Amino acid sequence: MFHYLLKRLAFMGLTILAVSGLTFFLMNIIPGGTAELILKHTVLELEEIPTSEQIAEISSQYNLHDPLYIQFGRWLADALHGDLGSSYILKKPVTYLLLLRLPATIYLALASMTIAIALGVPLGVICAVKENKFTDYLLRIVTLVGVSMPGFWLALLLILLFSVTLKLVPVAGYGGIKYLILPAIALSMHTMAVTLRMVRTGMLEVMNQPYIAFATSKGLPPRYIIIKHALKNALLPTLTVLGLSLGYMLGGAVVIETIFAWPGVGSLLVDAITARDIPLVQGCVLTIVGIFVTINLFVDLIYTYVDPRIRYG
Amino acid sequence: MVKIMKSANYFGWHPGPFPQINWAPYHKILTNRTVTVCLMILGVMVMLSFLAPLITPYDPNAIDLKSSLQSPSVDHPLGTDHLGRDVLSRLLYGAKTSFLISLSVVVFALSLGIILGGAAGYFGGLADEILSRVIDIFLSFPGIIFALALIGALGSSVLNLIIALGLVHWASYARLMRGQVLSVKNNDYVSSARVIGASDRRILIKHILPNALAPVIVLATLDMGHVILSAAALSFLGLGIPPSVPEWGSMLNAGKEFMRTAPYLTIFPGLALTITVVLFSLLGDGFREILDPESEVMGLGAA
Amino acid sequence: MALLEVSHLDVGFNTQLGSVQAVNDVSFQIKKGETLGLIGESGSGKSVIGMSLLRLLPMNACVKGEAFFEGKDLLTMKEKDLQKIRGERISFIPQNPTASLNPLLKNGLQVSEVFERKGHSKENSWKSALKVMERLMIRDPGLSAKKYPHQLSGGMRQRLVAGIALSLQPELVIADEPTKGLDSLTRGKTIEFFKHLEGDEDRAMLLITHDLDLAYEICDRLAVLYAGEIVEMGPAGELMDLPSHPYTRGLIKSLPKNGLIPLEGRSPSLLELPGGCYFGERCCHHKKECSCKHPQLKNSGAWQTRCHLN
Numbered sequence: 001m002f003h004y005l006l007k008r009l010a011f012m013g014l015t016i017l018a019v020s021g022l023t024f025f026l027m028n029i030i031p032g033g034t035a036e037l038i039l040k041h042t043v044l045e046l047e048e049i050p051t052s053e054q055i056a057e058i059s060s061q062y063n064l065h066d067p068l069y070i071q072f073g074r075w076l077a078d079a080l081h082g083d084l085g086s087s088y089i090l091k092k093p094v095t096y097l098l099l100l101r102l103p104a105t106i107y108l109a110l111a112s113m114t115i116a117i118a119l120g121v122p123l124g125v126i127c128a129v130k131e132n133k134f135t136d137y138l139l140r141i142v143t144l145v146g147v148s149m150p151g152f153w154l155a156l157l158l159i160l161l162f163s164v165t166l167k168l169v170p171v172a173g174y175g176g177i178k179y180l181i182l183p184a185i186a187l188s189m190h191t192m193a194v195t196l197r198m199v200r201t202g203m204l205e206v207m208n209q210p211y212i213a214f215a216t217s218k219g220l221p222p223r224y225i226i227i228k229h230a231l232k233n234a235l236l237p238t239l240t241v242l243g244l245s246l247g248y249m250l251g252g253a254v255v256i257e258t259i260f261a262w263p264g265v266g267s268l269l270v271d272a273i274t275a276r277d278i279p280l281v282q283g284c285v286l287t288i289v290g291i292f293v294t295i296n297l298f299v300d301l302i303y304t305y306v307d308p309r310i311r312y313g
Numbered sequence: 314m315v316k317i318m319k320s321a322n323y324f325g326w327h328p329g330p331f332p333q334i335n336w337a338p339y340h341k342i343l344t345n346r347t348v349t350v351c352l353m354i355l356g357v358m359v360m361l362s363f364l365a366p367l368i369t370p371y372d373p374n375a376i377d378l379k380s381s382l383q384s385p386s387v388d389h390p391l392g393t394d395h396l397g398r399d400v401l402s403r404l405l406y407g408a409k410t411s412f413l414i415s416l417s418v419v420v421f422a423l424s425l426g427i428i429l430g431g432a433a434g435y436f437g438g439l440a441d442e443i444l445s446r447v448i449d450i451f452l453s454f455p456g457i458i459f460a461l462a463l464i465g466a467l468g469s470s471v472l473n474l475i476i477a478l479g480l481v482h483w484a485s486y487a488r489l490m491r492g493q494v495l496s497v498k499n500n501d502y503v504s505s506a507r508v509i510g511a512s513d514r515r516i517l518i519k520h521i522l523p524n525a526l527a528p529v530i531v532l533a534t535l536d537m538g539h540v541i542l543s544a545a546a547l548s549f550l551g552l553g554i555p556p557s558v559p560e561w562g563s564m565l566n567a568g569k570e571f572m573r574t575a576p577y578l579t580i581f582p583g584l585a586l587t588i589t590v591v592l593f594s595l596l597g598d599g600f601r602e603i604l605d606p607e608s609e610v611m612g613l614g615a616a
Numbered sequence: 617m618a619l620l621e622v623s624h625l626d627v628g629f630n631t632q633l634g635s636v637q638a639v640n641d642v643s644f645q646i647k648k649g650e651t652l653g654l655i656g657e658s659g660s661g662k663s664v665i666g667m668s669l670l671r672l673l674p675m676n677a678c679v680k681g682e683a684f685f686e687g688k689d690l691l692t693m694k695e696k697d698l699q700k701i702r703g704e705r706i707s708f709i710p711q712n713p714t715a716s717l718n719p720l721l722k723n724g725l726q727v728s729e730v731f732e733r734k735g736h737s738k739e740n741s742w743k744s745a746l747k748v749m750e751r752l753m754i755r756d757p758g759l760s761a762k763k764y765p766h767q768l769s770g771g772m773r774q775r776l777v778a779g780i781a782l783s784l785q786p787e788l789v790i791a792d793e794p795t796k797g798l799d800s801l802t803r804g805k806t807i808e809f810f811k812h813l814e815g816d817e818d819r820a821m822l823l824i825t826h827d828l829d830l831a832y833e834i835c836d837r838l839a840v841l842y843a844g845e846i847v848e849m850g851p852a853g854e855l856m857d858l859p860s861h862p863y864t865r866g867l868i869k870s871l872p873k874n875g876l877i878p879l880e881g882r883s884p885s886l887l888e889l890p891g892g893c894y895f896g897e898r899c900c901h902h903k904k905e906c907s908c909k910h911p912q913l914k915n916s917g918a919w920q921t922r923c924h925l926n
């Protein structure tokens with residue numbers, strides 16, 4: 001177990017390292033580009049073209065003449081100390097900005113996950129129990145649309161209906177539950193649909209297992225069999241998918257946060273990309289990837305806890 | 314006669330013991346009703362998008378501020394946008410943009426995946442070890458975030474959008490291709506080709522590729538829906554496709570400002586997008602059901 | 617009156633290839649305290665019969681006929697009523713103990729839930745579960761109860777499953793190959809166990825088995841199944857000593873102690889059963905009549921045979 005954990009942690013570190021290295025090199029791929037960008041954000045007026053002296057000055061100030069791998073090494077050393085550089089546009093340390101924005105993203109992601117699980121699991125069970133009946137068909141169509149519909153369109157439709165037309169909730173902003181409802185629903189739809197599908201197929205498969213027939217032969221009530229015997233087994237594969245769809249959710253959060261002016265890491269990332277604020281882009285990407293791999297590590301650990309058959313060497 | 318046989322052989326046709334690609338499952342695909350219907354509808358959509366100039370009298374980019382934000386009418390069945398452009402025309406032209414971009418992404422990702430995955434599977438050893446690790450890494454973080462970072466780094470343009478999405482999608486094809494090559498490689502006829510003394514390149518091109526390729530290409534076709542969604546999401550954020558080019562995502566982005574007065578600008582492009590992706594999802598479910606009845610069907614991929 | 621009276625039981629499965637007729641017109645009775653053995657080669661439909669009685673078959677099964685248990689038809693009664701019969705009055709020992717134990721639940725719980733369902737408290741149920749496990753010669757029941765099924769040996773799982781089925785002392789036990797995979801020593805013990813069980817005056821058993829010696833030893837009557845139908849049924853001892861159906865004779869000849877002479881050929885496809893005698897093609901006494909007319913079960917006293925020759 002310990003061995004396995006160590007291996008997983010090593011791979012996690014490797015992934016994060018690879019992601020940051022890759023983004024770092026790509027961002028600095030255009031020679032002189034970085035210096036120009038910094039100039040644009042600091043001293044230059046709009047439409048003004050930087051002179052070569054200015055570029056040279058900034059380059060030596062920021063050590064941009066060094067080979068890329070040395071720059072990356074320096075960046076990495078700083079990053080390990082919690083210093084991700086400083087944002088060009090906002091002129092504040094990236095770490096500070098991230099810490100400021102992270103709670104909102106976690107709040108939104110947690111709410112969406114909760115909705116997705118709270119709806120997806122029971123509906124998946126209902127689908128399986130009513131296989132090929134009307135309810136099943138209806139929910140399967142809902143699922144198909146839920147999987148295929150772009151989250152940002154759903155968000156717009158929700159705003160159109162609940163904010164613009166019915167005026168029940170505010171169009172955008174950050175605050176209490178009133179502000180949370182629409183973005184959380186929009187973000188949860190896809191994961192909910194995926195969960196529903198997984199639980200449905202899982203349940204159908206499990207219900208045909210001999211241990212369910214044997215449990216039935218013991219005279220146990222159907223409700224008890226579904227909850228105690230079938231659901232746990234059916235949820236095992238769903239767990240892995242949930243971990244993976246968190247990645248989808250974090251990606252979707254970028255768009256949803258932008259639509260709802262939600263002050264999270266996602267909208268920060270979009271702002272950073274639009275302004276080509278390289279340290280900030282990198283910080284955001286690193287944070288999101290970090291969350292994703294960490295959660296998936298936990299999912300794996302939960303898996304070993306739930307399934308007694310798995311004990312990693 | 315001898316000459317004909319030779320040239321036939323040259324093009325990879327084997328009269329003898331070499332197995333042909335097993336077409337049976339693909340034949341089943343075409344007899345499956347859902348799949349056929351989806352393919353037909355998608356075919357019609359592609360045709361409409363390419364015949365758009367013949368169907369609609371409007372130039373999708375013709376700005377006519379006098380007739381801006383008109384509700385759907387006989388002249389403009391789906392209304393006009395804030396610059397007075399005909400929404401139906403833009404939708405049809407936008408379909409072409411979406412299809413072409415997704416196709417480029419898939420072709421790019423596919424080439425990368427087939428080459429790298431094929432190499433990993435075929436050569437094995439250290440090359441495989443390194444490539445597999447790279448594939449693992451690419452598959453272990455959310456693709457859309459990576460695409461965003463790439464566009465942030467390279468700047469936003471159509472080409473960069475295609476590169477970014479291609480780099481996001483190649484790894485899953487590479488993994489499948491690697492597995493395919495591994496399983497084909499261990500077949501008898503490949504070993505016998507090697508015994509005969511055929512060169513690496515020859516074995517790879519003539520014996521392994523044709524047999525390993527088919528499932529990978531099917532997977533790529535099925536991925537089109539995901540790619541269309543990702544591309545639309547990125548252009549909705551204003552990254553990639555310039556606002557002048559008609560595209561569903563950017564139409565939604567522009568339309569959302571006028572939600573109060575012109576909700577149809579929000580509804581129609583999204584509807585077109587959803588219908589297209591639903592068709593691809595259905596197609597994918599159908600394919601997977603046929604090719605691998607055991608696998609549970611689920612649609613999951615990068616946004 | 618018989619405890620269980622099965623008549624004209626038909627079971628078909630809807631599959632992609634077509635309808636599989638797994639059980640054809642099977643009728644038998646089990647009296648109080650009686651043990652009926654069900655023998656026949658693999659795929660002849662023994663397990664399907666056993667499971668259909670408690671309605672444990674998957675959704676694609678189509679069951680016809682009647683199975684009266686104390687005057688009520690098991691096959692048509694309400695699910696709620698059947699639930700009261702399952703486990704408490706009729707119980708089932710499944711063929712595959714490993715797959716029949718839930719991999720994610722502790723062994724103890726899989727026993728104690730049977731008692732809990734009857735309204736016993738959690739602690740009492742657990743205690744009863746330990747008692748059941750102890751009676752089954754599972755070493756250190758307290759420890760085994762806290763383990764998961766995959767941590768037990770195959771034989772222990774087998775006994776655990778049997779123990780669960782017997783824990784509420786049902787009147788009828790449907791046991792599907794309860795001695796499969798046990799070494800001869802444990803098998804002996806299990807036979808002891810079943811004999812003891814049989815000694816209980818009013819407990820009946822439907823014993824499904826490949827083990828003809830076991831069947832000979834503990835069954836009162838035997839039914840021989842071929843391609844989903846009963847081809848011969850009679851008192852166990854006489855049937856084994858003087859089999860009258862060619863298939864039964866072949867089956868007995870294929871026993872190791874009789875020289876291990878295997879039966880030639882294969883049983884017919886259940887998708888498309890032949891028009892005449894199902895065993896016709898493999899029968900060495902084959903007559904013209906056999907391939908055109910399907911033989912009916914003929915009664916002679918307590919003995920029934922389905923063959924044109926007798």
Ligand SMILES: Nc1ncnc2c1ncn2[C@@H]1O[C@H](COP(=O)(O)OP(=O)(O)OP(=O)(O)O)[C@@H](O)[C@H]1O
Nearest residue numbers: 629631636638657658659660661662663664674886
């Ligand atoms: N769920 C099912 N769907 C389709 N066919 C089935 C199903 N279950 C059983 N069958 C078929 O029913 C026939 C009888 O199966 P059954 O399990 O009763 O055989 P058996 O006599 O118990 O054999 P064994 O001695 O190997 O256990 C088999 O041919 C099998 O293919």
Ligand SMILES: [Mg+2]
Nearest residue numbers: 662663664711
């Ligand atoms: Mg059986």
